[in-house]
Amino acid sequence: MHNVAWKLGLVVALAGCAGSQPASTTTFGPASEPQALASSQPAAQASPPIPAPAAPTPFAQIETARVTSATAAAPPASAANASNSVAFATRHAYYASARFADLPGWNTDDLGGSWDAFKRSCSVLGSRAGWSDPCAASRSVDAGNAAAIREFFEAYFNAYQIRNTDRSGDGTLTGYYEPLLNGSQQYGGAFLYPIYGTPDDMLYLDARRLPDSAHGSASAARIEGRTVIPLTGVTPGDARRVYVLDLRDSVPDIRDKKIRLRLDHDRIVPYYTRAEIERGALKAPVLAYVDDPVMLYSMQVQGAGKVRMRDGTLRRFAYAEQNGQPFLPPVARTNGGGQRITVRGMDVEIDVQDEPSTGSAGNIPAQSARDAIGGVPDTRSQDDDEPVSPLLRGFKLASATPQSSGSVTPAIRPAGSGGAAGETSSGPGVSKTGDAGAGKAGALANTPVKRVFAVSDPSYVFFRLTPDSPNGPVGALGVPLSAGRSVAVDPRTTPLGAPVFVSTRADPQAPGAINRLMMAQDSGGAIRGAVRADYFYGFGQSAQTQASRTKERIQMWVLLPKGLPISARDAALKTRGGGESESSADCVVSDPQLCVDDTP
Structure with missing residues (x-):
């Protein structure tokens, strides 16, 4: 209260002499705040001046508004007393206490751009311990006032620089996006590659x-x-x-x-590896078929995607499940024969290979083509030694239609697909004579079996259909991602939902340099490590281009609510060692949905 009274007295004094100041000496910075107020900050932190508005707000009114916003953002005594800004460590990272002034560009970033993303985090975290106070207080903050937003974070959060276990501070920033594929509900023609839902037998x-x-x-x-x-x-x-x-x-x-x-x-x-799944060992619903196996792989690594169907409608697919196998990126080889693509900062090569028949598929009885739509076959012989994919059992096997890349990729094709009974897709290597006998098991014995699989990465992602909207895809936190303000992180070292300040090590004025507040709202099999972030660029070709070019050295700071229970930090406080000894905690914040710790 004394502090507020002192500020109000200063407002009156300043208002009394405001009329004697030449108009040319008042230069306004971000959020219509006079440059004179920013001058109290170190020179390196000062915001660059911008032209004054045509009708500048009187100085006294600005200061009164600033005091009001600061009062509204002031945390309760419990939060202030629980700041506990002390260094601590977990098994995977070290967290050094930091001042907000230490964050490069903290005073110049337009924090209003991150406010919607923060409010989305609060929609999930707002009722959880440590988050209820800041999320409740955020409702009274003016979303259009960057200064008020900055004061809010400084009042309710502690800043920690995330470091590697060896205390080094550098890491890697990559980019990802939501791709667009072409697809069909029906199997046939160029649409040969299934988007699978969660398997029934997992x-x-x-x-x-x-x-x-x-x-x-x-x-x-x-x-x-x-x-x-x-x-x-x-x-x-x-x-x-x-x-x-x-x-x-x-x-x-x-x-x-x-x-x-x-x-x-x-x-x-x-559970089955990618190679086993691509060879046909899967029992799962098929949500759609797409025409490009390389882009389908990219969609799996990105964790989401949209598919333009034959009728022009767009369908959005979100991550649903994973096969439990580790992500091992297929590293691009020199003079390799596969198709190359950059995903999440990795230059990978996808091998689309043929595999000769072992002869076992030739005795599979034919079924109706509609079995390909649901993806789950009706029957299976109890004597089968190996499970058979719905894309293999009951289907005729033939070569695929050439892809847009110019290569011919063989694939499994269901009997009777491509139109009315007896019709086929029109592409090289598809025999109408063979199709005429699609219903005869004996005719399949002489048909070459060709399968498509990318063998080098054992992981495989399954999807679910979600409503399309102008918002981004739903990330691991369970909220839509915000292009330019959401990042994917390792949830063990950066709690999902937490604000994260990311600074590239390059010249701040260089193209692609990033110094901004973002929200940790996603994760991925390729995103592992303490100082590791994946910048979400949004949807479409432009986002793809930007994401494929992003690979930068970065430093990261995480903002944690002052009242958030953190066992590793509490242990550091008790020992007064400031986190000098490594904690056994696997997660910064143990959570039954977002990061389960090792101890049950």
Whole structure:
């Protein structure tokens, strides 16, 4: 209160002499704030002047508004007392306490551009511990006043520089976008490559509940719904169905700590790899078919995409699930024969390969073409040693129509696709004579089996159909992404939903230089590490061009609410070591949806 009274007295004094100041000496900066007020900041932090408005607001009115906004943004005493801005560490990163003045460009960034993205984070985090106060206070902040927004963050948040475990501060910024593909609901012609929904046979095991005996050797487990329950022992006469649990080299997801598995007869094993899926080993709904396998791979790495259907409508697909295999980017080779593409800062090469038939597919009975639409076959022989994809069982196999790139990529084609019964897609390598016998199993025995698969990356992403809107795709936080203000991060080292200030190491005036506040609202298999961010550019060709060119050295600061419970920081405070000893925590903030810690 004394501080407010002092400021109001200063307002009166300044207002009394405002008329004696020459008009030319008052230069206005961002948010219509006089340059005289900014002059109290260090010279390196001062905002560049901009032309004064035609009818400048009287100085006293500006100062009164500034005091009002600062009062509205002032945190409650509980938040102020809980600042605890002390260095701390987790297993994957070190967090050095920082002043807001240390953030390059903090005073010049137009924070109003990040405000909508922040409010979206609050829609998920607003009821959680540590977030309720700042999210509630944000409702009274003027979204058009950059100075008020800046004061809000400084009042309610502590800034920490995210560093690597060796205390170095440099990392990598890449870019991603929402791609556009061409697609069809029906299989045929150039539309040969399926967008899969979540598989029907995927099982989940909480890796935190695994007994030590389950690591490195087979053990026992049972299945409840889609959940795998490890067993420490099996007693004689146990009526429960027991399976052999064979985890092999399975790695749990970094967010939910679950392992993705499947049932193979009496064994529970890791879910199919990309190569196995592309060879036909999958039971999952098909949401659409697209004409470009390389762009489909890009869509999987980006985690979302839009598909323009044959009737001109747009369908938006969002990340739904992943096969549990680690992401291993197919590194581009010198003079390689595959198709090259840049995704999330990686120059990768996609091998679209043929594989000769083993002869087993030739005896598959034909089914109706409509089985390709739902993607889940009606029947399966109990004697099959290997699961068969809906794109393989009951389908005729033939070469594909040439793609726009000029290459011919063979693929699986359902019998009867491409129009009325007996008609075929018109492309080289498609035999009308062979199609005439599509319903005869014997005719398939002599048909060359050709399969399309990218073998080098074992990970595979499944999608869900979401409503289209002018907003960006839904990210891992569960809110639409904001182009230019949302980033994907490693959720273990940067809590999802938190404000993140990113600064490129290049000259701030250089093309592509970034010094701005963003929101950590997404994650991805390719985004791992402490100082690691993936800048979301938006939708379309322009966004793709920008994203493919982005690979910069950066430094990162995370803004954490002053009242947010952080066990690693609390431990550092108790020992007064400032985080000198490494914490065993896997996540900065343990959360049952956004980052599950190792300890159950």
